[in-house]
Amino acid sequence: MITxxxxxxxxxxxxxxxxxxxxxxxxxxSMKKIADNGAGAVTIKSISKEERLGHNNPTMFSFGDVFxxxxxxxxxxxxxxxxxxxxxxxxxxxxxxSVIGTKADDFVAVIEELGDIRFDAIEIPxxxxxxPGFGVLAGQGTPEAAYRITKAVRxxxxxxxxxxxxxxxxxxxxxxxxxEKAGADAINMGNTHGPGMRIDIDSGKPILDFKVGGIxxxxxxxxTVRCVYxxxxxxxxxxxxxxxxxxxxxxxxxxxxxxxxLGVGTGIYYRGFDVFKKIANEIKDWMxxxxxxxxKEIIGVAHEG
Amino acid sequence: xxxxxxRSLEILEIEKEAKDLFTVFVKNTLDGFVPGQFVMxxxxxxxxxxxxxxxxxxxxIGITFEVKGKFTKKLAGMKKADIIxxxxxxxxxxxxxxxxxxxxxxxxxxxxLAPLMEKVKKSNSIIGARSKDMLLFRNRFKDAHFTTDDGxxxxxxxxxxxxxxxxxxxxKVSQVFCCGPEIMMSRVIEICKKYRKKCFISMExxxxxxxxxxxxxxxxxxxxxxxxxxxxSKDVEGNPEFNHFARIKSGKKVPVSDYVRWRSxx
Numbered sequence: 419m420i421t422x423x424x425x426x427x428x429x430x431x432x433x434x435x436x437x438x439x440x441x442x443x444x445x446x447x448s449m450k451k452i453a454d455n456g457a458g459a460v461t462i463k464s465i466s467k468e469e470r471l472g473h474n475n476p477t478m479f480s481f482g483d484v485f486x487x488x489x490x491x492x493x494x495x496x497x498x499x500x501x502x503x504x505x506x507x508x509x510x511x512x513x514x515x516s517v518i519g520t521k522a523d524d525f526v527a528v529i530e531e532l533g534d535i536r537f538d539a540i541e542i543p544x545x546x547x548x549x550p551g552f553g554v555l556a557g558q559g560t561p562e563a564a565y566r567i568t569k570a571v572r573x574x575x576x577x578x579x580x581x582x583x584x585x586x587x588x589x590x591x592x593x594x595x596x597x598e599k600a601g602a603d604a605i606n607m608g609n610t611h612g613p614g615m616r617i618d619i620d621s622g623k624p625i626l627d628f629k630v631g632g633i634x635x636x637x638x639x640x641x642t643v644r645c646v647y648x649x650x651x652x653x654x655x656x657x658x659x660x661x662x663x664x665x666x667x668x669x670x671x672x673x674x675x676x677x678x679x680l681g682v683g684t685g686i687y688y689r690g691f692d693v694f695k696k697i698a699n700e701i702k703d704w705m706x707x708x709x710x711x712x713x714k715e716i717i718g719v720a721h722e723g
Numbered sequence: 724x725x726x727x728x729x730r731s732l733e734i735l736e737i738e739k740e741a742k743d744l745f746t747v748f749v750k751n752t753l754d755g756f757v758p759g760q761f762v763m764x765x766x767x768x769x770x771x772x773x774x775x776x777x778x779x780x781x782x783x784i785g786i787t788f789e790v791k792g793k794f795t796k797k798l799a800g801m802k803k804a805d806i807i808x809x810x811x812x813x814x815x816x817x818x819x820x821x822x823x824x825x826x827x828x829x830x831x832x833x834x835x836l837a838p839l840m841e842k843v844k845k846s847n848s849i850i851g852a853r854s855k856d857m858l859l860f861r862n863r864f865k866d867a868h869f870t871t872d873d874g875x876x877x878x879x880x881x882x883x884x885x886x887x888x889x890x891x892x893x894x895k896v897s898q899v900f901c902c903g904p905e906i907m908m909s910r911v912i913e914i915c916k917k918y919r920k921k922c923f924i925s926m927e928x929x930x931x932x933x934x935x936x937x938x939x940x941x942x943x944x945x946x947x948x949x950x951x952x953x954x955x956s957k958d959v960e961g962n963p964e965f966n967h968f969a970r971i972k973s974g975k976k977v978p979v980s981d982y983v984r985w986r987s988x989x
Contacts, residue, residue, distance in 0.1 A: 444941055444970070444974050445976075447943055469973045474769075477932070477937075479810070482726060492972060618731055619731075620806050621731055627770065687725075687932075688725070690935075
């Protein structure tokens with residue numbers, strides 16, 4: 419019997435596909451829709467200490483295989499988030515709480531405030547490429563910052579901690595190792611790429627109101643595969659591969675590179691809410707053809723020999 | 724592969740429709756547009772917002788808007804040949820109307836219904852506004868029923884009263900289409916339920932992507948931009964957020980009245 423069940427950080431997942439943070443993670447209703455469409459787990463849209471309006475529109479658009487966004491971490495803040503996510507059990511699959519901050523204390527404050535919400539893990543993005551004060555633009559992606567923030571967060575929660583990194587880091591394996599050393603339970607590799615910019619040639623203005631934005635979509639898959647491949651051998655903790663996964667083939671490649679979890683976000687844009695079911699079925703079909711019975715037989719095989 | 728970026732278009736014309744109500748016309752580049760669907764309108768370096776289409780002609784489309792906040796003030800001040808961007812059409816529109824469909828619009832909600840009012844029996848359109856000077860399309864739909872809250876034009880009162888009169892008079896009515904404030908649509912749904920008529924409403928929420936990815940426009944378990952904005956009434960009945968809550972830009976859920984106030988400054 420073929421199974422794509424996955425045991426990830428103690429979460430029993432029906433499949434390794436995890437809704438990535440920032441997409442359809444605004445409410446219990448939105449995440450339930452994704453769970454009903456086959457996701458193994460879901461991640462909330464990141465929550466900060468204070469309410470954030472984010473950038474003006476346009477915040478999102480696509481050019482073929484390239485999807486761009488500069489939402490700017492809009493979120494209602496931790497006090498409202500407590501109400502918003504009070505009944506997450508209704509979602510029906512494990513829920514990962516994504517928490518952002520401009521300094522280590524902020525991450526801790528949000529985690530403590532959301533302490534009563536029954537998240538299954540906490541994700542800490544240190545990698546947003548387009549929001550001042552956060553992620554790459556705040557230097558959170560360096561090995562030192564990753565170590566410091568992970569260490570602080572480790573003391574604040576007993577839940578598994580996932581550190582989300584940027585493919586931009588020149589010393590990716592060192593950052594991943596620093597997070598692992600500080601107590602991270604998993605690495606999410608990674609965020610959107612860039613930032614990039616597209617200009618409307620009639621008005622001469624950048625399309626995104628923030629001018630620059632993160633790049634996602636099928637175009638970035640090869641970079642994610644390479645990044646997962648690079649860090650797989652340098653850390654022992656599991657990896658979620660996020661960035662470009664749109665088809666079963668992308669998912670299989672990501673697992674072969676070493677990913678145990680598979681983040682899917684922009685894939686919804688290209689294939690609909692049921693992209694999760696579609697990818698899961700494509701993985702199963704391929705396994706059947708190849709005679710594989712479980713995902714263990716696939717994960718990391720690109721490193722053998 | 725999909726492309727969803729704003730396509731720049733020169734403004735062909737801006738016309739004043741009523742007090743604080745204008746229509747901007749651009750070339751019709753929409754493929755297979757269904758009334759009730761919406762487009763995202765971009766003013767470069769300003770913002771981008773969702774709008775219905777009020778004039779659907781072979782060569783051009785018109786978008787009617789009320790001047791309220793920063794965006795609409797800017798749009799009303801633009802001139803012929805200035806550039807705006809359009810992306811879409813997005814969402815699910817109204818079903819095909821037959822001649823015995825009743826079409827009800829309140830305030831600026833009339834705009835996305837106007838192309839449908841052209842298709843139904845002339846006396847089956849009901850248009851309401853607070854006052855005569857804010858009433859849309861008085862000349863475009865001369866035989867429609869008009870109501871104003873203050874009685875300055877047409878019947879004094881609400882569009883829902885005309886609907887109830889029409890339904891109780893046993894006129895042949897196949898279905899009811901409606902767009903306006905949610906309190907009005909909520910009442911229309913109740914009336915349709917009483918007379919066992921199919922009813923479709925068009926919802927408005929603050930949007931970002933417009934194509935069902937970000938979740939900003941969630942209303943209960945509905946993704947308004949993608950599963951709506953037009954819903955059959957049975958699909959929103961019992962929705963805990965319809966006519967009660969909406970999300971502002973941060974994603975914070977607030978009472979609809981607070982949302983409307985916030986929107987009028989945006």
